[in-house]
Amino acid sequence: MAWENVATLGIAVAALVVSIASARYSKKSANASDRSAKAAERSAVAAERQAAAAEAALPPPEPPVRxxxxxxxxxxxxxxxxxxxxxxxxxxxxxxxxxxxxxxxxxxxxxxxxxxxxxxxxxxxxxxxxxxxxxxxxxxxxxxxx
The missing domain is CATH 2.60.40 (Immunoglobulin-like)
Known part of the structure; x- marks a missing residue:
């Protein structure tokens, strides 16, 4: 086997290793994005509930004629x-x-x-x-x- 073939094979193996690592990091990143999106959704729901509770706690406005x-x-x-x-x-x-x-x-x-x-x-x-x-x-x- 010629050294050019060995070098080509080494580059191909290195590319495969980088590709596998990149796929793993992509999957981790996608999972993190999903977790982040779910956390943001929970936070938005909690904020809406908090705003509704705060609004409900406000006294009704005074009537314009009393x-x-x-x-x-x-x-x-x-x-x-x-x-x-x-x-x-x-x-x-x-x-x-x-x-x-x-x-x-x-x-x-x-x-x-x-x-x-x-x-x-x-x-x-x-x-x-x-x-x-x-x-x-x-x-x-x-x-x-x-």
């Missing part, structure tokens, strides 16, 4: 818009004629108020809340008297 009632005088009350938005066409349920609105407003801006009286007769003794509606809030909101 009311607070305080007494004024013997039978009078002031109902103030404590929210951030105006309330249009505010209406108090008169509770069978026992509540009289003194100053009716088309618009009650934030910080503004509506004054009303409660007629104090035996039938009205149990009134401890008012029911309020306004444009966009057809279902009455119950506001306690304080």
């Amino acid at each position: 009311w607070a009632v305080r007494p004024q005088g013997r039978d009078g009350y002031v109902m103030r818009n404590m929210g951030s938005d105006p309330a249009f066409n505010v209406k108090l349920d008169d509770r069978g004629g026992f509540i009289t609105v003194l100053d009716q407003h088309e618009v009650v801006q934030p910080g503004e108020s509506v004054e009303f009286w409660i007629v104090r007769v035996a039938e009205a003794v149990g009134i401890n809340e008012v029911h309020v509606t306004w444009d966009g809030q057809d279902e009455p909101v119950v506001v306690p008297l304080h």
Whole structure:
């Protein structure tokens, strides 16, 4: 066998060894990539769960129109818009004629108020809340008297 053939055979064997080693490293690299992709997916799922839990833990936002009632005088009350938005066409349920609105407003801006009286007769003794509606809030909101 000539030395050229031996050299060619040596180069071929070396190429085979390098090729086998490269295939092994490729397989290890592919396995590592798979593990990395699975870990990234688990991390993304955990992050989504954490974000959902954090969102669920947040208190609900304040309604844009909120009311607070305080007494004024013997039978009078002031109902103030404590929210951030105006309330249009505010209406108090008169509770069978026992509540009289003194100053009716088309618009009650934030910080503004509506004054009303409660007629104090035996039938009205149990009134401890008012029911309020306004444009966009057809279902009455119950506001306690304080």
